[in-house]
Amino acid sequence: MASVGQSSELQSVIALVKTMTNAQLKDILRSEGLAVSGVKASLQIRIINFIERLNQGGDLERYDHLRRVVYATAHRSIPQSLSSHQYRSPSANHSMPTQHQPLPLSAPMTSHGLTSGILPMPISMPFNSGSNSHLFLGRLIFKESPFYTVLQQLTSTVECKVREQTRDSVELRVVLNQDVTSRLQADPNLRVMVYCAADTGLNQYTKSDIAFPHQVELKANLDEVKANLRGLKNKPGTTRPADVTEYIRKKPGYPNHIVMTYALTTKASTEPCLTYLSCKFLVLVNLVQRHPVEELVAELKLRKIISKEQVLREMKSRADDTDIVATSSVMSLKCPLSTLRITVPCRSLLCTHNQCFDAYSFLQLQEQAPTWSCPVCSKATSFESLQIDQYVDDILHSTSPDIEQVVVEPDGRWSNPKADSTSEAGGVTPESDDDDLIEIKELGNTPIKQESLPATSLSLQRTPIQSREPSSTSSAARLSTNKRPASQIVMSIEAPVSVSGVSESQGRVLSASCLDFLLVELVPMAERLAKELSTEDTNPDDEEVREATFFRLESLGYRVGQGLAERFSRDRPRFTDNLDVIKFLCKDLWTILFKKQIDNLKTNHRGVYVLTDNSFRPFARMSMSVRSEAVSMAQAYLWFPCGVIRGALSNLGINTTVQAETGELPGATFQIKTVQPKS
DSSP: OHHHHHHHHHHHHHHHHTTOOHHHHHHHHHHTTOOOOSOHHHHHHHHHHHHHHHHHHTOHHHHHHHHHHHHHHTTOOOOHHHHTTOOOOHHHHHHOTTSOOOOOOEEEEEETTEEEEEEEOOOOOOSOTTOSSEEOOSOOOBOOBTTEEEEEEOSOOEEEOOOSSSOEEEEEEEEOOHHHHHHHHHOTTEEEEEEEEEEOSOTTTSOBOOOOOSEEEEEETTEEOOOOOOOSTTOTTOOOOEEOGGGSOOSTTOEEEEEEEEEOHHHHHTTTTSSOSSOEEEEEEEEEEEOOHHHHHHHHHHSOOBOHHHHHHHHHHHHTOTTSOOOOEEEEOBOTTTOSBOSSEEEETTOOOOOOEEHHHHHHHHHHSOOOBOTTTOOBOOSTTEEEBHHHHHHHHHSOTTOOEEEEOTTSOEEOHHHHHHHHTTTOOGGGGSOSEEEOOOOOSOOSOOTTSOTTTTOOTTSOOOOSSOTTSOHHHHHTSSSOOGGGOOEESSSOOOOTTSOTTTOOOEEHHHHHHHHHHHHHHHHHHHHHHHTTTOOOOHHHHHHHHHHHHHHHHHHHHHHHHHHHHTTSOOOOSHHHHHHHIIIIIHHHHHSSOOSEEEEOSSSEEEEEETTOGGGTTOOOSSHHHHHHHHGGGGHHHHHHHHHHHHHTTOOEEEEEEOSSTTOEEEEEEEOOOOO
């Protein structure tokens, strides 16, 4: 009776195949990795032969899976009399009762030129029809990234329905076996990552970009996953997968639950889906091998390089062109991304320029937001097209670390203009005093300003002695006005003490502890106001609240910075250039605010300054058990100091933009870019 039932079941499946359209037949063939060429009759015969071969070979699991795919593609429900013959493995029933064990299909996967071999690409079908998640039947393949190689799909592909006004959630269940668990514990570069893509209707035929819904919240085992799931605006492909390795219980057979709550799929569809008014999303969990930047740079060094002879040959060819007048050019030895000296010079084979960028800086930037465009000419590039330039590498090894640029002749000969000017000036150049790397060492815990010290005691040695006022007005006359000199301002972490010689009504004391308490209360207050004011009309997302908080804190800091600069620079000599102003900020103002000087100042002499404080005072007492959580929360405490810096520089006549970040507490880095006034 069993054989009669199986024969009847087989004939029913074959009869259903004969009623399908060409598109449906091709979908089934693609899901099984079979050829899709030929007329309709050829497609039918190919599927029928494959079904009969599985049935006769006794491969009940694959046969049952294919039978389900046929019924699902034809939008038919499986007859009750036939569904009783389905195959269930004991392991599937035990470990994942509501989810079908994926069927491995052989599919070679490559990443940045390395073949990872035959990897399982499952197509999952549910056993439990009562599941709330809608499963995607086709194969979902993502675009390759040099930073990740997909090794194994750990869950079924779940479909996120369109939600225009309401919120919804989907659940993924990850159960690791003993082999995967052991590998995760042994290899720190083996990661569990959540992948998501917009459903464009062509996902089965093309490789998809990673894209999450506009509003999304990810939780793994009830812990919120802190990850940037947005990418760059209007730039598909710049989103990274969400790493949930730290939230997964690495125990064999343990059911890890990953829940993605999402909303506003129509708003996100204008970015990843482009022409679609609304779109669904497809989400799954993959086991991936992460490739660090150091590993990729090592791979760059092993692959074919752009030889010095090739570069010289190309230069000579351009110089011999009668339609082009070749002249010498200046080649910078600094990376346009980090503004630091290049260590591993590379460029794309698609670019025609000789200017290189640093491989480490470029790959680190692409790991954060993979735009894959040349930082010099903005042409689209890829990791496979990057090669090390031997010509520039020879120049870097032939020059000292303080050399910023060289002059390159049309025939490829190069010279060091700084060495020439040094020999003419007797070894001293005007730039030798203002190097790109300016180290400012702490002077110890000495009083910042004392009455017995002159007001200029904290001036930098390079600050000129010219006065801001006409020569007929003396400094003593200016100090005799109602305004108090800077020496009467006292900062102390202890109890405030009045300055001797100044009455209590006239003297004012600035306490460093007050500033600490101000920052502690200011950030939560700004966040609370941003949420309260925005919820009156709309329901804002986290990004909108974050932007409103930043604007409020930065604006408050801007006003404080203007007042500080006005107060503490009025009795100083006139600043001659922007660098003197920045030094005044790094030494005098920073000491007034935070009881110490900036530890390191870097500049490219083209309007960009990087200030590093290795022990930023507001972070000194900040500690948390989870490092990523501490760094994330500390970011908001940098916005007020950003406004202080911008306000102080604006008062001193320099319009700037200021950005800050922290990678390791209690350190902080501030990047200042000057803004040229519009003519």
